Amino acid sequence: MGLISFHGLYPSVLDSFLSRSITGDGKKFVFFTGKEQAFVREVVDIIIPKTTTKSASEVGVHFFLDQVFATCLTDYQKAVIK
Helix, strand or coil, rough: CCCHHHHHHHHHHHHHHHHCCCCCCCCCCCCCCCCHHHHHHHHHHHCCCCCCCCHHHHHCCHHHHHHHHHCCCCHHHHHHHH
């Protein structure tokens, strides 16, 4: 059931994310707090660092994860992520 609801919500999250500026201007975190935001940004940049292409945080992966986690996860899953 969780997979069905996740897939049902995911397109709206993706659409919302893509309709905003990729630079992060005007984006606000919904799921992560201050210290968590910095940690998530560091982790995504470790996974996808800047090379000849942009890093993960430069393209807004940390904002995307925040939106997905806030919108698509159950309360239990959110607690596990935190």
